[in-house]
Amino acid sequence: MNIGQAAEASGVSAKMIxxxxxxxxxxxxxxxxxNYRVYDGGQVHVLRFIKxxxxxxxxxxxxxxxxxxxxxxxxxSAAVKDVATSHIDDLERRIAEMQGMVNTLxxxxxxxxxxxxxxxxxxxxxxxxxxxxx
Amino acid sequence: MNIGQAAEASGVSAKMIxxxxxxxxxxxxxxxxxNYRVYDGGQVHVLRFIKxxxxxxxxxxxxxxxxxxxxxxxxxSAAVKDVATSHIDDLERRIAEMQGMVNTLxxxxxxxxxxxxxxxxxxxxxxxxxxxxx
DNA sequence: GTAGGCCTTCCCATTATGGGAAGGTCAAGG
DNA sequence: CCTTGACCTTCCCATAATGGGAAGGCCTAC
Numbered sequence: 589m590n591i592g593q594a595a596e597a598s599g600v601s602a603k604m605i606x607x608x609x610x611x612x613x614x615x616x617x618x619x620x621x622x623n624y625r626v627y628d629g630g631q632v633h634v635l636r637f638i639k640x641x642x643x644x645x646x647x648x649x650x651x652x653x654x655x656x657x658x659x660x661x662x663x664x665s666a667a668v669k670d671v672a673t674s675h676i677d678d679l680e681r682r683i684a685e686m687q688g689m690v691n692t693l694x695x696x697x698x699x700x701x702x703x704x705x706x707x708x709x710x711x712x713x714x715x716x717x718x719x720x721x722x
Numbered sequence: 723m724n725i726g727q728a729a730e731a732s733g734v735s736a737k738m739i740x741x742x743x744x745x746x747x748x749x750x751x752x753x754x755x756x757n758y759r760v761y762d763g764g765q766v767h768v769l770r771f772i773k774x775x776x777x778x779x780x781x782x783x784x785x786x787x788x789x790x791x792x793x794x795x796x797x798x799s800a801a802v803k804d805v806a807t808s809h810i811d812d813l814e815r816r817i818a819e820m821q822g823m824v825n826t827l828x829x830x831x832x833x834x835x836x837x838x839x840x841x842x843x844x845x846x847x848x849x850x851x852x853x854x855x856x
Numbered sequence: 857g858t859a860g861g862c863c864t865t866c867c868c869a870t871t872a873t874g875g876g877a878a879g880g881t882c883a884a885g886g
Numbered sequence: 887c888c889t890t891g892a893c894c895t896t897c898c899c900a901t902a903a904t905g906g907g908a909a910g911g912c913c914t915a916c
Contacts (some may be wrong), residue, residue, distance in 0.1 A: 642850045645823045669836035689779040693810050702803035714774045
């Protein structure tokens with residue numbers, strides 16, 4: 589299977605497959621006589637794993653940890669759960685931060701006429717004008 | 723006022739102040755004979771504005787738009803509100819995406835024993851094992 | 857034999873920020 | 887007068903993950 593077919597089968601772009609190989613996330617595949625990379629079902633399975641981990645927001649570094657745990661038959665589920673829960677914490681922290689921004693922005697937008705006049709509580713807030721309406 | 727003092731007064735690092743100047747977000751300040759940048763209260767006000775916009779999650783590009791609107795006395799509040807609301811939409815999209823990850827991960831983590839045994843529904847899910855418990 | 861569709865490597869760009877080196881300037885204090 | 891320290895300057899590099907694109911090799915079909 590060529591890299592294009594592996595990309596198709598895994599949902600990971602050929603560009604990214606090469607990159608993952610370069611950074612050591614996946615093992616270098618065999619090469620044909622013409623120097624083409626060849627992949628088998630096992631490699632594609634790994635790529636799918638990576639794709640799924642990425643879609644859940646795991647960084648490539650975390651993904652590497654998960655891949656190693658996956659390969660390690662003597663792992664403990666506790667080790668995997670640790671990776672997952674700290675990622676959850678991270679996501680929740682970021683969500684809270686962004687939600688705070690949204691709350692502030694919605695308040696400001698609510699107070700903004702959104703009309704033809706120049707007066708704008710949003711700009712007033714950004715400008716540090718504590719006399720901003722609302 | 724030197725760049726260090728402007729950084730102190732605005733909460734924007736000296737490094738970032740130089741960068742904002744380099745990308746044209748702020749105007750190049752005056753220089754002293756020894757080639758030091760000098761800032762006045764007006765420039766610091768702009769830096770504070772940027773700082774506040776960044777803290778609300780606006781990109782530097784959006785911040786530039788907001789700075790121009792701020793400077794434009796004939797702006798309409800509608801134009802400002804447009805920038806804000808599309809940023810709110812963007813944040814909410816990202817929050818929803820991350821919340822989806824959290825929901826999935828919490829479910830998987832809940833189903834994971836987190837003990838000394840190797841069996842792990844989290845890895846099963848990542849591996850695409852549709853027989854994953856839960 | 858040539859055109860198209862793969863593949864290869866290499867370089868560049870993105871976003872916003874920080875680290876650090878090499879060197880200039882200035883003020884204080886010995 | 888010289889040193890020390892705290893500034894400042896510019897320049898280069900690194901981050902995370904991904905895509906774009908060029909230049910060139912290989913193979914298959916027509």
